[in-house]
Amino acid sequence: MCDEKVNRCECINKTFEQLKGFENLAAAQKATGCGIECEGCLPYLKLMFASGETAFDLEDPRLADYQ
């Protein structure tokens, strides 16, 4: 099993640590385009703004609440 953490938007090549500086998801999306290309990182971005954490297990059980 892969133990790599999800910690970035691959499409715009920015880490959650960098994106966390924005006030909220909408502001981050507007400024950087994160989470709008493949949308693969979108649940993680939502979880990041909710939790303040910047690295997540691929199958973090909390993601169910942030689809």
Ligand code: FES
């Ligand atoms: S990884 Fe973030 S939109 Fe594709």
